[in-house]
Amino acid sequence: MVDADQTFVIVGGGLAGAKAAETLRAEGFTGRVLLICDERDHPYERPPLSKGYLLGKEERDSVFVHEPAWYARNDIELHLGQTVDAIDRSARTIRFGDDGTLVHYDKLLIATGSEPRRLDIPGTDLAGVHHLRRLAHSERLKHVLAALGRDNGHLVIAGAGWIGLEIAAAAREYGAEVTVVEPEPTPLHGVLGPELGEIFTELHREHGVRFHFGARLTEIIGQDGMVLAARTDDGEEHPAHDVLAAIGAAPRTGLAEAAGLEIADHAHGGGIVVDERLRTSDPHIHAAGDVAAFHHSLFDTRLRVEHWANALNGGPAAARAMLGRELTYDRVPYFFSDQYDVGLEYSGWAPPGTYDHVVIRGDAGKREFVAFWLRGGRVLAGMNVNVWDVTEPVQQLIRSKAQVDSEALADPHVPLDSLVP
Numbered sequence: 001m002v003d004a005d006q007t008f009v010i011v012g013g014g015l016a017g018a019k020a021a022e023t024l025r026a027e028g029f030t031g032r033v034l035l036i037c038d039e040r041d042h043p044y045e046r047p048p049l050s051k052g053y054l055l056g057k058e059e060r061d062s063v064f065v066h067e068p069a070w071y072a073r074n075d076i077e078l079h080l081g082q083t084v085d086a087i088d089r090s091a092r093t094i095r096f097g098d099d100g101t102l103v104h105y106d107k108l109l110i111a112t113g114s115e116p117r118r119l120d121i122p123g124t125d126l127a128g129v130h131h132l133r134r135l136a137h138s139e140r141l142k143h144v145l146a147a148l149g150r151d152n153g154h155l156v157i158a159g160a161g162w163i164g165l166e167i168a169a170a171a172r173e174y175g176a177e178v179t180v181v182e183p184e185p186t187p188l189h190g191v192l193g194p195e196l197g198e199i200f201t202e203l204h205r206e207h208g209v210r211f212h213f214g215a216r217l218t219e220i221i222g223q224d225g226m227v228l229a230a231r232t233d234d235g236e237e238h239p240a241h242d243v244l245a246a247i248g249a250a251p252r253t254g255l256a257e258a259a260g261l262e263i264a265d266h267a268h269g270g271g272i273v274v275d276e277r278l279r280t281s282d283p284h285i286h287a288a289g290d291v292a293a294f295h296h297s298l299f300d301t302r303l304r305v306e307h308w309a310n311a312l313n314g315g316p317a318a319a320r321a322m323l324g325r326e327l328t329y330d331r332v333p334y335f336f337s338d339q340y341d342v343g344l345e346y347s348g349w350a351p352p353g354t355y356d357h358v359v360i361r362g363d364a365g366k367r368e369f370v371a372f373w374l375r376g377g378r379v380l381a382g383m384n385v386n387v388w389d390v391t392e393p394v395q396q397l398i399r400s401k402a403q404v405d406s407e408a409l410a411d412p413h414v415p416l417d418s419l420v421p
Helices: 015-026 069-073 135-151 162-174 189-206 254-258 308-322 391-400 406-410
Strands: 007-011 032-037 076-080 084-088 093-096 102-104 107-110 114-116 154-158 177-182 210-213 217-223 226-232 237-239 242-245 249-251 272-274 285-287 292-296 301-303 334-339 342-348 357-363 368-375 378-385
Touching: 007 015, 007 102, 015 032, 015 308, 069 076, 084 254, 107 308, 135 154, 135 162, 135 242, 154 162, 154 237, 162 177, 162 189, 162 334, 177 226, 189 210, 189 334, 189 357, 189 368, 189 378, 226 242, 272 285, 285 308, 308 334, 342 391, 357 406, 368 391, 378 391
Parallel strands: 007 032, 007 107, 032 076, 107 285, 154 177, 154 242, 177 210, 272 292
Antiparallel strands: 084 093, 093 102, 114 249, 217 226, 226 237, 292 301, 334 342, 342 378, 357 368, 368 378
């Protein structure tokens, strides 16, 4: 069968899906390409939703992956505001949820992403309770933060992960009062561990953020549909006009589960199980982005990575695999964050329990440093904070799996490049 006779369907109109469609055309695929997005906005990138766009520093048009005319120009059949509610693997069809239309596919890419975890407590139906995942959420939150800053209002944030901290920083820049409730003893505890988490505690406290560690929200108190306060499981009550739930995200695997595809267990973050070519348990179906759980040879574990770079790189990799190209998807996980005057990049994977010590290169007190997480002398992850142009050597150190001298690693006068075997 020639390309022109084939139909490739992409379910999910985020960055992974849009970049997959782009790559199919760039690689010379001449068949039919459908890109199905359950949002009415054209595919867009999500980092600006908690960073520049939320702060009003970036225009709305800057978040989109392609200009609207690009899709027609490249013969991509873009279906906005539509869902797929079933996959028939034996017939190789997908069914549209709005009208039941069936479309045959030769290859299918599931790039349905993830969705915010919800607070399962009383009061979440109040008007002032928010989540952040979609462009509409960010637009709403921008107006909320501006109003809180103007009226000296209070925002309570459940969760001190990356989203929680970035929104805390944005809220303070707008002038809002902010309290962050977090069950762990430090922010980012599950990602950075206690050694580095404390640095972010101090950063945000210097900017007026209040933390309540070792506690969870148990109730959002309201009156006449409006938020008045948030109560925690240790009996404390925090004044609040708005509450943001930033307690993580869950992969959107419902479509894949109903189709009988293999799903990873919760211990590995859930997600659709894929091989090194991002192929699911069905050879005609691939998965990429937040929803894909792949075995990473560098860390010898199955990972589900929710960050921008995984969508940026995973979508094109899946597209090439759908075209029969030989590849192994083993990118070093990477993400970045901006909070106040601090910018950082993190490469690798080293949650608590996987490393035995942390090496600091530079001045952590001035927040100009690179941190390395090591096990047995091998670098598992590195994070540069207000230090730039080191991501490549950091990733090379991770990929090398080599033992590195800790003293040399900590010495800013020793070029990182020289430590790469």
